[in-house]
Amino acid sequence: MALIVAKFGGTSVASPERIKNVAKRLVGMRQRGDEVVAVVSAMGKTTDELMGLASAITTAPPARELDRLLSTGEQVSMTLLAMAIEARGYKSMSFTGRQAGIETDGMHAKAKIVKVHNERIMEAIAAGAIPVVAGFQGIDANGDITTLGRGGSDTTAVAVAWGIGADVCEIYSDVDGVYTADPRVCPRAKKLDAVSYDDMLELSGSGAGVLQMRAVEFARKYDVVIHSRSAFSEAEGTYIKEETDMMEE
Numbered sequence: 001m002a003l004i005v006a007k008f009g010g011t012s013v014a015s016p017e018r019i020k021n022v023a024k025r026l027v028g029m030r031q032r033g034d035e036v037v038a039v040v041s042a043m044g045k046t047t048d049e050l051m052g053l054a055s056a057i058t059t060a061p062p063a064r065e066l067d068r069l070l071s072t073g074e075q076v077s078m079t080l081l082a083m084a085i086e087a088r089g090y091k092s093m094s095f096t097g098r099q100a101g102i103e104t105d106g107m108h109a110k111a112k113i114v115k116v117h118n119e120r121i122m123e124a125i126a127a128g129a130i131p132v133v134a135g136f137q138g139i140d141a142n143g144d145i146t147t148l149g150r151g152g153s154d155t156t157a158v159a160v161a162w163g164i165g166a167d168v169c170e171i172y173s174d175v176d177g178v179y180t181a182d183p184r185v186c187p188r189a190k191k192l193d194a195v196s197y198d199d200m201l202e203l204s205g206s207g208a209g210v211l212q213m214r215a216v217e218f219a220r221k222y223d224v225v226i227h228s229r230s231a232f233s234e235a236e237g238t239y240i241k242e243e244t245d246m247m248e249e
């Protein structure tokens, strides 16, 4: 039995149909005997749309209010996913960043996670539920909502994996792993089975935009194994972890 954190990006939860698919996949993990905690991004282009609304009001939205606004995107997807899991006959509970114990510094729009208070997530798992955590957001020392920068749900997932001592942090997206170059630009790019944290950070320049770099830095610091894989297939993706001899080859 493994303890898995499974993060689903915006494309993977872009419609009710896709959210139902994610629920099916999570339930499948439970049926195989694994424990799973889901982390979700906002549906599709929601974050961009919310940014658009703010800039239609003012060219300089106050950082505190903008973070509060943007955090609502993930709060929609998390509740819909929890409902979809319950509709399959499994218990689920969704949690905002605050409820999931994601404590950050006070840097709005680019907050850093300083602590994960894992009690509620652990309690939900113990109660037999599949917890669903809103990505991208936390709470600062004043109790204000912060966001972690664009793509920040990846960092939430890695932090939650670290906070609960998960075996692996699976990051599901519309790409099936990490390539030697951007496959859309370079058709001969090869998918890697595994890549070290350092190489992953270096690859960021060559189109490996599959993960938020801060998530990789966090994973390196706390030794969290990331598995970047497709939300639309069962195929294995790319493991990002400490260097091994096999990876040298």
Ligand code: ASP
Pocket (backbone or CB within 6 Å): 009, 010, 041, 042, 047, 048, 073, 135, 136, 149, 150, 151, 152, 153, 154
């Ligand atoms: N929804 C946020 C964004 O679009 C966070 C994320 O997707 O990871 O940047």
Ligand code: MG
Pocket (backbone or CB within 6 Å): 009, 151, 154, 210, 211, 212
């Ligand atoms: Mg992303």
